[in-house]
Amino acid sequence: MLRRMQFIPGRLIQTIPVVFGVTLVVFFLGHLLPGDPAIAILGEHATPARVAALREQLGLNLPLGVQYGQFLLHILQGNLGQSLTYQVPVASLVLQAVPVTLSLLLFALIISLAISIPLAGLAAAKPGGAWDYVARGYTLLGQGMPQFWVGIMLLLLLAVGLRVFPVGGYGITPLDHIYYLCLPALTMGIAMSPTIVRSLRSSTIDVLGSEYIATARSKGSSGTALFRQHVLRNAVIPTVSIIGVHLGYLVGGSIVIEKVFAIPGLGSLMLNAIFSRDFPTIQAVSLMVALFVVAVGILTDIIYTLLNPRINLSEGGEAV
Amino acid sequence: MTETPLLSVRNLVLGVVRRGRPSTIIVDDVTFDVAQGELFGIVGESGSGKSLTLRAIAGLLPGGVEIISGSVEYKGRNFTSMTSGERRALMGPEIAMIFQDPMTALNPVVRVGEQIAEGPRRHLGLSKKDAMDLAISMMAKTGIPDPIRRAKAYPHELSGGLRQRIMIAMALSCRPKILLCDEPTTALDVTLQHQVLGLLEEMCANFGTALIFVTHDLAVVNETCKKVAVMYAGRIVESGPVRSVLRDPRHPYTKGLLDSAPDFDHPDRMLKSIPGFPPNLANRSVGCSFAPRCEFAQPECVASSPQLEEVGPDRLSACFEKFTIFEGAHA
Numbered sequence: 074m075l076r077r078m079q080f081i082p083g084r085l086i087q088t089i090p091v092v093f094g095v096t097l098v099v100f101f102l103g104h105l106l107p108g109d110p111a112i113a114i115l116g117e118h119a120t121p122a123r124v125a126a127l128r129e130q131l132g133l134n135l136p137l138g139v140q141y142g143q144f145l146l147h148i149l150q151g152n153l154g155q156s157l158t159y160q161v162p163v164a165s166l167v168l169q170a171v172p173v174t175l176s177l178l179l180f181a182l183i184i185s186l187a188i189s190i191p192l193a194g195l196a197a198a199k200p201g202g203a204w205d206y207v208a209r210g211y212t213l214l215g216q217g218m219p220q221f222w223v224g225i226m227l228l229l230l231l232a233v234g235l236r237v238f239p240v241g242g243y244g245i246t247p248l249d250h251i252y253y254l255c256l257p258a259l260t261m262g263i264a265m266s267p268t269i270v271r272s273l274r275s276s277t278i279d280v281l282g283s284e285y286i287a288t289a290r291s292k293g294s295s296g297t298a299l300f301r302q303h304v305l306r307n308a309v310i311p312t313v314s315i316i317g318v319h320l321g322y323l324v325g326g327s328i329v330i331e332k333v334f335a336i337p338g339l340g341s342l343m344l345n346a347i348f349s350r351d352f353p354t355i356q357a358v359s360l361m362v363a364l365f366v367v368a369v370g371i372l373t374d375i376i377y378t379l380l381n382p383r384i385n386l387s388e389g390g391e392a393v
Numbered sequence: 394m395t396e397t398p399l400l401s402v403r404n405l406v407l408g409v410v411r412r413g414r415p416s417t418i419i420v421d422d423v424t425f426d427v428a429q430g431e432l433f434g435i436v437g438e439s440g441s442g443k444s445l446t447l448r449a450i451a452g453l454l455p456g457g458v459e460i461i462s463g464s465v466e467y468k469g470r471n472f473t474s475m476t477s478g479e480r481r482a483l484m485g486p487e488i489a490m491i492f493q494d495p496m497t498a499l500n501p502v503v504r505v506g507e508q509i510a511e512g513p514r515r516h517l518g519l520s521k522k523d524a525m526d527l528a529i530s531m532m533a534k535t536g537i538p539d540p541i542r543r544a545k546a547y548p549h550e551l552s553g554g555l556r557q558r559i560m561i562a563m564a565l566s567c568r569p570k571i572l573l574c575d576e577p578t579t580a581l582d583v584t585l586q587h588q589v590l591g592l593l594e595e596m597c598a599n600f601g602t603a604l605i606f607v608t609h610d611l612a613v614v615n616e617t618c619k620k621v622a623v624m625y626a627g628r629i630v631e632s633g634p635v636r637s638v639l640r641d642p643r644h645p646y647t648k649g650l651l652d653s654a655p656d657f658d659h660p661d662r663m664l665k666s667i668p669g670f671p672p673n674l675a676n677r678s679v680g681c682s683f684a685p686r687c688e689f690a691q692p693e694c695v696a697s698s699p700q701l702e703e704v705g706p707d708r709l710s711a712c713f714e715k716f717t718i719f720e721g722a723h724a
Contacts, residue, residue: 283497284492284494284497284498285497285498285499285500285501287453287490287492287498288490288492288498288499288500288560288563289500289511290452290453290481290484291451291453291484291485291489291490291564291573292484292485292489292511292512292515292563293481293482293483293484293485293486293512293515293516294481294511294515295477295481302503302511303500303503306500306502306503307500307501307502310502380502381501381502382501382502382547382549383501383502383547383549
């Protein structure tokens with residue numbers, strides 16, 4: 074087992090150039106915008122004196138290479154700059170927002186799996202049967218409805234109408250957080266599940282037709298025991314990589330959802346920073362999101378290896 | 394034999410069912426008995442319905458294929474009138490199955506020891522540890538070296554021969570009364586085939602397990618079984634004790650099979666192939682299914698289908714010409 078995990082250090086080293094590239098993009102984000110970032114920040118009617126002062130503060134008068142070098146150095150020191158809007162270190166803003174977004178994503182993932190696994194299993198048990206139609210209808214609906222619209226509809230139904238869940242916010246205690254995250258997580262979970270249902274349904278049908286399932290049945294295994302012990306562990310393998318790809322994409326979706334439900338996560342931080350032209354914050358959030366996507370990639374490989382003993386991503390992998 | 398047979402297949406008809414109606418009959422009117430500890434072979438070429446007959450006994454018919462009529466009785470209990478729960482409770486402790494390809498018949502993501510232990514845990518009510526101990530001792534009995542370490546291996550880490558031994562250990566772990574074998578040696582090297590067959594025979598003899606052995610290989614049947622049924626196009630065309638059937642066939646198809654197999658006692662003999670192809674089961678003729686390929690075919694063979702009739706002690710043949718063709722052919 075340990076031997077098969079030897080690929081992890083190598084994979085971490087591989088991420089260094091990726092992260093380096095991300096810092097390049099993030100850094101030049103501000104410089105790619107037409108015109109002077111200082112003017113972009115202060116607005117077109119700022120006095121030349123204020124523009125000059127800000128240029129000095131942002132170090133915009135230095136050569137580009139030096140500026141980038143300083144930027145990198147600051148990142149390595151954990152200094153992501155000073156938020157122009159809040160006048161506090163960006164790092165502290167980001168550190169507050171990251172756990173919020175992570176819990177939202179994790180919660181959404183759990184909900185979407187809780188929807189997808191039984192639905193895909195029931196659909197695959199009898200292709201063309203009643204549950205299969207339910208699953209197909211659900212994936213069609215789920216893919217057809219825009220995420221923010223689902224969020225608003227859930228709000229109207231469960232928060233405004235039935236008053237089961239809060240309309241927005243994040244609460245104070247950890248239990249509060251879970252309660253407040255229910256609706257946004259459900260919204261994102263619904264958005265994620267159609268792809269998972271589709272992938273899981275087709276791989277489950279494949280697995281159910283395989284000889285080892287006949288073997289398991291010849292041992293008297295059936296129903297949920299068969300599904301849990303023999304079907305799911307095999308069927309979920311291709312789905313893991315799909316979820317991995319999807320999670321990165323979902324961070325983008327979380328921006329809108331966090332706005333709809335007023336969740337103080339990375340998305341809200343990003344959106345507010347964009348509206349107020351808070352460049353250091355935009356840069357920091359972009360960097361965090363990019364790092365998150367890279368981390369999800371590695372995590373996907375690890376889970377993939379854990380689930381599938383035939384996969385050996387480490388070099389010189391050998392049979393027992 | 395006067396005692397009630399362990400397994401009794403009576404007039405079994407299997408067919409593809411479309412929209413609730415049988416459209417193609419794949420296995421037609423198959424009847425045979427298997428007694429306690431008996432070694433029974435079913436021979437036939439691909440598509441003869443031998444594997445489906447076996448799967449019907451195991452309750453593992455593929456989707457769309459159903460028992461149209463007839464019965465499978467185990468110790469006098471009819472499978473078709475059992476609930477699926479009662480049916481499954483038999484699978485493992487009473488009836489077990491070994492599949493053709495050990496490469497695909499083991500779950501690739503579960504350690505082989507756990508796969509063997511699964512049945513004993515379910516049916517014998519053993520604890521996790523006891524079941525694993527039993528699995529390891531079964532692996533040792535099938536001649537797997539270093540079973541404690543191998544029990545922790547995944548199927549892809551083992552060779553084909555070892556995997557088939559795992560399958561045998563798994564199938565026999567609950568000491569079933571009947572072991573169903575679906576060409577268990579076809580996917581193995583010839584040298585391994587012999588070993589695995591010997592092992593199967595030995596294990597079945599030790600546990601008093603009856604064997605139903607499906608294969609296309611006459612030599613394998615000769616080596617393993619005592620009784621044999623020859624299937625063609627979904628029907629049993631000849632049956633009887635292996636020795637006498639193979640030495641003195643009473644159906645042109647059996648004779649054709651024997652003539653097409655190499656015989657090492659007479660290496661100079663030319664191999665004769667059976668001309669033509671098996672019939673399309675979707676449009677069966679009223680006559681004998683083998684008639685279009687049969688060198689002895691008479692007009693009556695095309696007009697109606699011959700029934701299995703006694704041709705000697707414990708021997709049956711479904712051929713109108715069985716007495717004229719084979720009279721005195723082998724003294």
